Amino acid sequence: MPKPIRSQNVLATRAVTLWVLRAVSIFLMVYGVFLVLARITHGLIQRDGWVSMTAYMGVGSDHGIVRGFPMALAGVVLALLSRKLSRWIVAVPESGCVRCSYPRLGKPGICPECGYDDGEPSAGSD
Numbered sequence: 724m725p726k727p728i729r730s731q732n733v734l735a736t737r738a739v740t741l742w743v744l745r746a747v748s749i750f751l752m753v754y755g756v757f758l759v760l761a762r763i764t765h766g767l768i769q770r771d772g773w774v775s776m777t778a779y780m781g782v783g784s785d786h787g788i789v790r791g792f793p794m795a796l797a798g799v800v801l802a803l804l805s806r807k808l809s810r811w812i813v814a815v816p817e818s819g820c821v822r823c824s825y826p827r828l829g830k831p832g833i834c835p836e837c838g839y840d841d842g843e844p845s846a847g848s849d
């Protein structure tokens with residue numbers, strides 16, 4: 724059984740999650756814009772303008788505008804929602820025991836119900 728996330732680790736876990744989400748969004752934006760620009764450049768080099776932008780490239784080939792624009796748009800949306808997504812993905816544990824949800828009323832230490840040790844010194848120890 725994986726160890727549950729302790730409340731003091733939530734911020735660090737969220738920071739890593741936010742970093743991953745933003746890295747993915749940057750990749751999507753950069754690669755999407757690259758695909759669109761590659762297609763536009765192809766049209767300029769071929770000197771046939773719009774025909775090159777809309778031409779069917781054949782089975783298995785990639786169409787830069789059809790694939791690149793939605794990819795870049797998805798990257799922008801992911802970047803805008805990344806902070807909310809990281810908070811949604813890494814939820815704050817309930818105030819009770821992180822393993823069994825027994826209400827601990829903010830008392831750190833060993834859970835009296837399941838014995839889970841949250842790593843913090845209990846109220847009575849020094």
Ligand SMILES: [Zn+2]
Pocket residue numbers: 820821822823824825834835836837838839
């Ligand atoms: Zn417990």
